[in-house]
Amino acid sequence: MQTPFKYLRRFSHILLLVIIAIASTVTSLYAQFGQASKILARGGGKTIIEGGTGLAGGFVPVVTTIAFHAERQGQVVSGDFECLALVPAVPTGNGSGQFTVNAMYVTGQVTGIGVAGDTATLKGMATITGLGAGTNVPFTFVVHKGGPGSTSVLTASGLTFNEILLEGSFEVGGDD
Numbered sequence: 001m002q003t004p005f006k007y008l009r010r011f012s013h014i015l016l017l018v019i020i021a022i023a024s025t026v027t028s029l030y031a032q033f034g035q036a037s038k039i040l041a042r043g044g045g046k047t048i049i050e051g052g053t054g055l056a057g058g059f060v061p062v063v064t065t066i067a068f069h070a071e072r073q074g075q076v077v078s079g080d081f082e083c084l085a086l087v088p089a090v091p092t093g094n095g096s097g098q099f100t101v102n103a104m105y106v107t108g109q110v111t112g113i114g115v116a117g118d119t120a121t122l123k124g125m126a127t128i129t130g131l132g133a134g135t136n137v138p139f140t141f142v143v144h145k146g147g148p149g150s151t152s153v154l155t156a157s158g159l160t161f162n163e164i165l166l167e168g169s170f171e172v173g174g175d176d
Contacts, residue, residue, distance in 0.1 A: 040113050041120035042069035045168015049161050060087050063099050070113045070122050079110030081141055104130035106156060108139055118145035120172045132157025145172040
């Protein structure tokens with residue numbers, strides 16, 4: 001026959017293990033939230049380049065698909081930037097509205113960001129195919145918060161592209 005003290009001793013061991021498990025879980029959750037990254041800018045959508053290819057290119061329209069995000073964890077900024085620029089296969093006449101030719105593709109890593117109000121300036125290094133092709137090419141992407149009608153400017157390989165958002169959205173958060 002077991003005495004009540006034996007039950008109490010067994011219960012106290014179980015209770016101690018439960019308290020340790022709860023404390024470990026709370027500590028782990030606190031550490032995860034303390035190290036959480038903060039999204040500073042993100043977005044994506046379809047844009048059109050103001051002036052298309054410009055006079056030298058015969059003013060052929062250019063549409064792009066853009067996707068990006070930038071976040072800060074502690075003092076480290078990271079993120080990605082993607083921009084695919086397409087032009088029509090047949091620039092004039094039949095088929096001019098079918099954007100099927102890859103004019104430029106920029107894929108890069110965001111390494112720095114500045115935020116001022118509703119504007120973010122992302123900086124990083126990219127690999128570029130087509131116009132301005134190269135590897136480890138510095139780029140700057142200035143984006144203004146908003147939906148269709150919002151603007152952005154991509155600068156890479158000495159080229160500048162003023163873009164107007166047609167579909168999608170650009171989000172800019174605080175840099176604190």
